[in-house]
Amino acid sequence: MKHLRTKLLLVYISLTVLVLAAAGILASSRLDSYFRGWIARDMDTRARLVLASLENDSSRTRDDFHLRVHALAEASGTRITLIAADGEVVMDSEVPLVKLPGVENHLQRPEVQSAARFGRGTDTRHSTTVGMDYLYVALRLDTPDVRVLQKQPAYLRMSLRLDELDKITSEVRFNIILTSLIGLLLVTVASVALSRRIVRPITEIAESVATIREGNLSTRLDVRTKDEIGLVATAVNELMERMNQYITQLKKLEQVRSEFLGNVSHELRTPLFALQGFIETLLDGAVDDPAVNREFLEKAQAHTARLDTLLKDLIDISRIESGEMRMSFRYFALGDLLKSVVDAMGPLAESRTISLTLAPDAGQHHEVMGDKDRLTQMLTNLIDNAIKYNTPGGSVTIGVRDAGEKVWVDVADTGVGIPGEHLPRIFERFYRVDKERSREAGGTGLGLAIVKHIAEAHGGKVEVKSQPGKGSTFSFSVKK
Ligand SMILES: Nc1ncnc2c1ncn2[C@@H]1O[C@H](COP(=O)(O)OP(=O)(O)OP(=O)(O)O)[C@@H](O)[C@H]1O
Numbered sequence: 001m002k003h004l005r006t007k008l009l010l011v012y013i014s015l016t017v018l019v020l021a022a023a024g025i026l027a028s029s030r031l032d033s034y035f036r037g038w039i040a041r042d043m044d045t046r047a048r049l050v051l052a053s054l055e056n057d058s059s060r061t062r063d064d065f066h067l068r069v070h071a072l073a074e075a076s077g078t079r080i081t082l083i084a085a086d087g088e089v090v091m092d093s094e095v096p097l098v099k100l101p102g103v104e105n106h107l108q109r110p111e112v113q114s115a116a117r118f119g120r121g122t123d124t125r126h127s128t129t130v131g132m133d134y135l136y137v138a139l140r141l142d143t144p145d146v147r148v149l150q151k152q153p154a155y156l157r158m159s160l161r162l163d164e165l166d167k168i169t170s171e172v173r174f175n176i177i178l179t180s181l182i183g184l185l186l187v188t189v190a191s192v193a194l195s196r197r198i199v200r201p202i203t204e205i206a207e208s209v210a211t212i213r214e215g216n217l218s219t220r221l222d223v224r225t226k227d228e229i230g231l232v233a234t235a236v237n238e239l240m241e242r243m244n245q246y247i248t249q250l251k252k253l254e255q256v257r258s259e260f261l262g263n264v265s266h267e268l269r270t271p272l273f274a275l276q277g278f279i280e281t282l283l284d285g286a287v288d289d290p291a292v293n294r295e296f297l298e299k300a301q302a303h304t305a306r307l308d309t310l311l312k313d314l315i316d317i318s319r320i321e322s323g324e325m326r327m328s329f330r331y332f333a334l335g336d337l338l339k340s341v342v343d344a345m346g347p348l349a350e351s352r353t354i355s356l357t358l359a360p361d362a363g364q365h366h367e368v369m370g371d372k373d374r375l376t377q378m379l380t381n382l383i384d385n386a387i388k389y390n391t392p393g394g395s396v397t398i399g400v401r402d403a404g405e406k407v408w409v410d411v412a413d414t415g416v417g418i419p420g421e422h423l424p425r426i427f428e429r430f431y432r433v434d435k436e437r438s439r440e441a442g443g444t445g446l447g448l449a450i451v452k453h454i455a456e457a458h459g460g461k462v463e464v465k466s467q468p469g470k471g472s473t474f475s476f477s478v479k480k
């Protein structure tokens with residue numbers, strides 16, 4: 001986490017150093033040439049002033065003239081040299097007259113060469129004799145007239161020591177560096193504050209994510225900004241929301257699964273216990289008692305049959321749920337299917353004195369798409385319930401409703417009905433409204449779960465409407 005801040009700081013500071021250094025270097029190099037240009041122009045002015053006062057000179061002797069030149073040099077802060085057309089130095093403010101003959105010929109000096117050609121010339125050189133940088137400005141004199149000199153000067157040259165200039169530029173440079181350092185300091189302070197501002201929300205996100213990782217799944221991030229950081233926080237929150245939903249769902253599934261397992265074992269044990277009981281009683285001697293032996297054996301058989309149905313249902317459910325049950329969808333006449341199931345269930349209905357009827361013409365003209373065996377199983381389950389949870393003398397009616405792309409099949413009974421609070425749950429595995437009645441009727445509560453699975457596998461739905469004491473209508477849809 002500290003890393004990010006350090007990186008940001010480094011970027012800010014190095015950028016600032018870069019910009020300041022570039023600006024400083026540019027400024028100080030420009031500074032130098034600016035000063036040199038400015039001084040050269042200034043030297044021109046000084047030279048013209050010196051020239052003007054030399055033109056009106058009234059010295060009688062060379063010594064007087066030398067003194068005058070020397071005074072002018074002092075006044076203008078320069079060294080003044082007068083050079084003849086052939087390069088001979090005829091006067092110099094710094095050189096005593098006696099030493100003049102020994103002075104080197106100045107014709108080849110660059111500023112003199114330029115002055116000869118263009119009337120004016122400048123040059124900056126390092127004087128080895130004095131060990132300093134000098135700026136030279138030479139002017140060609142067009143009307144040389146200095147009476148005291150035998151040889152007339154053709155050039156006036158002014159020299160200026162540049163160490164003054166160097167002093168000024170280094171002072172300015174120092175100021176630039178100082179300002180830069182102050183700027184750098186300010187930027188550093190600002191960067192520390194700024195990077196803290198930028199990094200803090202990220203650090204907070206990282207901390208929150210760490211608490212999430214530790215298992216605190218209800219942690220939510222503060223969304224304070226609408227920038228990318230805010231987006232990340234929102235995204236993390238949404239992710240957590242979805243993860244929590246997912247976990248809740250998983251927990252529920254897990255709960256359903258373990259409940260299912262408990263139910264299965266319970267349902268298996270009931271008939272097994274009964275079987276065991278009858279067999280033990282028979283073995284203990286009842287087998288020789290003609291009054292009960294047959295009855296016990298028949299009861300044992302009934303429980304075996306119940307165990308068998310239960311296992312078949314369980315296998316069906318698990319095959320449908322795992323997708324293992326292959327369905328073969330075909331078009332077939334719905335009316336034929338309804339008729340065959342009603343015929344098959346007739347005897348059961350009759351034994352309970354319940355009239356089972358198919359509405360006239362029901363499904364006669366409907367070709368539907370589905371797995372005939374599974375739809376038969378579904379309808380059988382619904383009719384079985386309608387008969388089982390009915391009252392003697394009641395009725396069960398099968399009807400068909402056309403709904404455009406699909407057909408609804410209704411199984412309506414005049415039975416006990418289902419109280420409203422149970423309706424949302426009756427399609428759950430093992431759910432029974434009245435456990436005793438259902439068990440007596442031989443039910444385990446898997447029938448409707450199978451019905452729902454089959455309907456959904458057909459892309460259809462199952463619905464139920466019921467009024468306690470009056471009856472129920474179960475409907476399922478199937479595609480045309
Ligand atoms: N037509 C109906 N009238 C009243 N109650 C019904 C009707 N159909 C279902 N039920 C109620 O819904 C419960 C669940 O039905 P479901 O068919 O799943 O189980 P079951 O009939 O008890 O057992 P199974 O069908 O596995 O033999 C039943 O126990 C019963 O209480």
Ligand SMILES: [Mg+2]
Nearest residue numbers: 385443447448
């Ligand atoms: Mg049933």
